[in-house]
Amino acid sequence: MRIDAQPYDYELPNLSQVALVIIDMQRDFLEPGGFGEALGNDVHRLQAIVPTVKLLLDSFRAQNLTIIHTIECHLPDLSDCPVSKQKRGRGTLNIGDLGPMGRILIKGEPGNDIISELAPLPSEIVIHKPGKGAFCRTNLEVLLNEREITHLLITGVTTEVCVQTTMREANDRGYECLMVEDATESYFPEFKQATLAMVRAQSGIVGWTASAAAVLQGLGGVKSAAVR
Ligand code: TIU
Numbered sequence: 566m567r568i569d570a571q572p573y574d575y576e577l578p579n580l581s582q583v584a585l586v587i588i589d590m591q592r593d594f595l596e597p598g599g600f601g602e603a604l605g606n607d608v609h610r611l612q613a614i615v616p617t618v619k620l621l622l623d624s625f626r627a628q629n630l631t632i633i634h635t636i637e638c639h640l641p642d643l644s645d646c647p648v649s650k651q652k653r654g655r656g657t658l659n660i661g662d663l664g665p666m667g668r669i670l671i672k673g674e675p676g677n678d679i680i681s682e683l684a685p686l687p688s689e690i691v692i693h694k695p696g697k698g699a700f701c702r703t704n705l706e707v708l709l710n711e712r713e714i715t716h717l718l719i720t721g722v723t724t725e726v727c728v729q730t731t732m733r734e735a736n737d738r739g740y741e742c743l744m745v746e747d748a749t750e751s752y753f754p755e756f757k758q759a760t761l762a763m764v765r766a767q768s769g770i771v772g773w774t775a776s777a778a779a780v781l782q783g784l785g786g787v788k789s790a791a792v793r
Pocket of ligand 1: 594604
């Protein structure tokens with residue numbers, strides 16, 4: 566099985582070794598009143614990828630493949646939040662402050678939830694992470710190794726922050742990673758394009774990139790024409 570990718574085809578082993586990783590598709594980043602807006606960003610542009618991520622999610626669900634959602638969050642007492650992270654920035658609201666969707670980036674608050682369109686099913690893995698990368702202070706590597714997952718298809722927000730950090734962490738741990746081009750987004754379009762370019766440069770120094778249509782075709786699931 567192979568996916569038409571850059572810088573060259575991405576080879577898939579047995580589908581049981583592949584996971585779809587959906588990074589931080591949370592209200593805190595995609596809706597007004599959360600962490601993303603508190604940092605001064607226009608959050609609306611991230612919403613464009615929701616239908617594409619949903620297509621991938623539906624395909625993985627239909628084929629009973631491994632799905633991993635991540636949530637960037639902190640404990641209510643902020644004991645897992647470095648002071649450097651909590652203090653960073655000069656916005657009106659910092660991590661832990663009360664906003665219109667509850668306390669900013671705090672586990673269990675309404676704004677911290679994954680958006681309803683992509684809400685995890687009970688059978689799916691959810692990783693709560695205090696950092697940008699999904700491997701930092703989580704049990705993700707243990708879970709992947711237990712399941713003998715070797716290949717990660719990585720989606721979500723934002724491309725150059727949590728998505729890229731996670732892909733680099735995974736690459737260094739030996740996972741074969743592909744970033745899905747139209748299933749990731751940034752508040753800064755130029756940063757997204759730069760990230761895709763640097764990931765696949767130097768013969769795939771960090772991994773591969775491909776469109777969702779190519780991924781779906783490679784998986785043998787939903788036909789590519791279904792992707793907008
Ligand atoms: N600010 C920004 O672009 N991203 C984050 O803080 N977290 C994630 O990327 N999820």
